[in-house]
Every structure is written in structure tokens, then in C-alpha cells.
Amino acid sequence: MQAANIVDINVQNFQQVILEGSQQQPVVIEFWAEGHEPCIEVAASLNKIALEYAEHFTLARINCAVEQQIAMQFGVQALPTVAVFKDGQGVDGLVGPQPEAALREMIEKYLPKEHETLLGQARQLLGMGQFNEALPLLAKAHELAPEVAEIKLALADASIQAGRLDLASDLLNSIGLADQNSDYQALCSALEIKQQAADSPEIRTLFEQAEQQPDNLELKLQLAAQLNEVGRAEEGLALLFEVLKKDLNALDGAMKKSFMDLLAAQPAGDAAAASYRRKLYSLLY
Numbered sequence: 307m308q309a310a311n312i313v314d315i316n317v318q319n320f321q322q323v324i325l326e327g328s329q330q331q332p333v334v335i336e337f338w339a340e341g342h343e344p345c346i347e348v349a350a351s352l353n354k355i356a357l358e359y360a361e362h363f364t365l366a367r368i369n370c371a372v373e374q375q376i377a378m379q380f381g382v383q384a385l386p387t388v389a390v391f392k393d394g395q396g397v398d399g400l401v402g403p404q405p406e407a408a409l410r411e412m413i414e415k416y417l418p419k420e421h422e423t424l425l426g427q428a429r430q431l432l433g434m435g436q437f438n439e440a441l442p443l444l445a446k447a448h449e450l451a452p453e454v455a456e457i458k459l460a461l462a463d464a465s466i467q468a469g470r471l472d473l474a475s476d477l478l479n480s481i482g483l484a485d486q487n488s489d490y491q492a493l494c495s496a497l498e499i500k501q502q503a504a505d506s507p508e509i510r511t512l513f514e515q516a517e518q519q520p521d522n523l524e525l526k527l528q529l530a531a532q533l534n535e536v537g538r539a540e541e542g543l544a545l546l547f548e549v550l551k552k553d554l555n556a557l558d559g560a561m562k563k564s565f566m567d568l569l570a571a572q573p574a575g576d577a578a579a580a581s582y583r584r585k586l587y588s589l590l591y
Contacts, residue, residue, distance in 0.1 A: 312356050312365045320376060323366050328391040332363040332416040337380070337387040339371045344403040348386040351406035355413060362417045390416055421451040425460060432460070437467040442575030455485035462493050468573060469537030471500055504536035516545075523549060523557050527564050534568055540578040543568055547582060554589055562586075 308314075313323050315335075324333050336352050338345035349367075356365040370377040370385060380389070388409060389399040398412055418426070424447035431440035444461040451457060458477045465474035474497050481490055512529040519525055526549060530542035546565040549556050556562070565586065572579035 309357055309360060311360050311363065312353065312367065315366045315368045315376065316373060317375065323364065324391055325394050327364055327366075328394055332413070333366050333391040334363055334413055335366045335368060335380075335389040335391060337368050337370050337377060337382045337385060337389075339369065339385050342385055345386040348388065348404055348409070351404070351409050352388065354406070355410055359413075359417060362423075363413065388412070392416055419451070421447040421454065421457060424450070425457055428460060428464070432464060432467075435467075437464045438573040440464045441468055441470070441573040445575045445577065455481055459485075459489050459493060462497075466493065466496050466500055469500075470539070470573070470576070471497060471504060471537040472540050472578070475501075500537060504538055506536065508532065509536065523561060527557070527561065530564065530568065534571065539568060539572055543578065543582045547585060550586070550589060 313319070315323060324335065327333050334352065334356070336349065338349055352365055356363070368376055370382060380387075384401050386403070387399065387401050388404065390397050390412065397416065400408065400412060424443045428440040428443040428447065431437075431443070441461070441464050444457060444464055447454075447457045448461050458481055462474045462477040465471070465477065474493070478490065478494055478497060509529070509532050512525065512532060516522070516525050516529055526545055530545050533539065533542035533545070543565065546561060546568065549561055550565060554562060565582075569579050569583055569586070
């Protein structure tokens with residue numbers, strides 16, 4: 307059974323698969339003829355590559371002995387010929403026998419990079435309001451392409467929505483002047499509103515009380531919980547960890563349990579949570 311992204315082209319589906327389809331993702335066109343040995347070798351390589359990148363490009367196969375009209379329309383003069391179409395236009399091609407490496411190199415130039423794929427997946431999640439689920443995808447994309455402002459802005463957006471205000475602030479502060487567009491300005495405004503809400507009178511009072519009563523561990527637990535509620539989880543983790551460094555069994559283990567609960571509440575892939583998890587393990591073992 308032929309893979310879904312490998313299509314035999316005829317006059318009926320030519321426009322839909324190649325001209326319209328290449329508006330959505332690259333289309334690699336394989337011009338071939340039955341019984342032609344170089345075509346067989348190239349076909350095997352293209353089929354292998356198409357299966358590897360099943361979601362990222364369409365392999366359109368044109369049998370020139372059968373679809374002579376289409377072959378003439380493309381001006382094919384030798385077989386095998388391989389062409390890449392993108393946005394309805396031919397953008398690259400190779401003529402004659404080719405090793406797999408040459409075919410792969412040409413095709414991969416037009417495929418989305420891993421960070422672009424992750425960004426696209428994350429945007430779908432953001433559109434459905436699944437901010438915590440989008441965060442690890444965006445964090446990975448940012449790790450792969452730390453210079454791409456588009457990813458930074460998307461990660462900042464998800465962080466604000468998920469209550470990770472510290473991360474959002476760091477990301478927005480790293481955006482260069484040239485990339486401070488309307489999206490950036492909107493995110494800065496959204497962050498400021500969230501930060502104002504996060505600095506509530508109740509939290510300020512708890513901070514003051516914690517300073518006045520440094521040995522009141524119950525108060526520190528309460529403050530850490532409040533900080534987590536308003537998107538300041540990293541501050542809460544830092545507060546509890548300072549206690550655990552001195553006494554791992556503080557409050558008969560309640561402090562450690564609260565710290566671990568706070569870690570578990572953070573989104574998958576959260577850098578601060580991962581860092582504090584390692585720190586806790588260093589204390590335990």
C-alpha cells in the first residue's frame with residue numbers, strides 16, 4: 307500500500323496535488339518511466355525520503371510514458387528528473403541519475419526546521435487555550451533556535467497565560483529593538499497587568515511577616531503557596547529550598563512535601579522546576 311504522501315499524478319489531480327498542494331507544503335515531483343534503470347534507483351531513494359518526512363512534503367510521481375501531456379508541459383527532456391514545487395512555483399530540481407544524498411540535500415532545504423514544526427504545533431495548542439501543554443514545545447523550539455524572536459514572543463505569551471511571569475519577563479527583556487513590534491508591545495502590557503495583580507497587598511503583607519518572623523516556617527509555606535498561585539512559582543521554590551538546605555525534615559517533612567508538590571505543579575519542561583528538582587536530589591542523595 308502506497309503512503310498517503312506519495313501520489314501518482316494524472317491530468318485530473320495535477321492541479322490539486324501540485325499547484326494547490328504546494329501552497330500548503332513542498333511537493334517533490336518525480337518524472338519517471340517504467341523499466342528505466344536510473345529511474346528505478348532514484349524512485350527507491352525518493353520513496354525512502356518521503357516515508358521519513360511523511361508529514362512534511364508530498365511526493366508526486368509522474369509516469370512520463372503515460373502522462374506525456376504533463377511531461378511536455380513541464381518541458382522534461384531527460385529521465386529521471388526531480389523538481390521541487392513550493393507556493394505553486396518550481397524552486398529547484400535535478401536531472402539525471404542522482405545519489406540519495408544529493409536528493410536528500412535538495413529536498414531538506416525546503417522542509418520546515420524542527421523549531422518551526424514545534425512552533426506550529428505550539429500555536430495550535432495556544433489557539434485551544436492549552437498553555438501548559440504548549441510551554442514545553444516552545445521551550446524546546448527556543449532551545450533549538452534561541453535567536454528567533456517569533457519563538458520568544460510565543461513562549462512569552464504562553465508563559466504569561468500559564469502564570470510564568472518570571473520567564474515571560476526574561477524573554478521580553480531579551481527581545482531586540484528591531485523585533486519590538488505590536489505583538490511585543492501587547493505582551494509587555496499583558497505582563498505588566500499580571501505583575502500588578504501578582505503583587506497583591508496580601509503577598510506584600512506575608513513577605514513583611516516572613517521577614518519579621520524568619521523562624522516561622524508555616525508562614526513560609528503559606529507565602530510559597532500564594533506566590534505559586536500568582537505565577538511566581540520560582541520565588542516560592544527558592545523560599546522553600548532555603549529552608550530545606552538547612553533542615554530536610556523541616557516541619558516533620560511537610561516542607562519537603564510542599565516543595566515537591568510545587569515542583570509537580572509546574573508545566574512539563576519548566577527550566578526552573580528542573581533546576582530545583584536536581585537541587586533537591588543533591589540533598590536527598
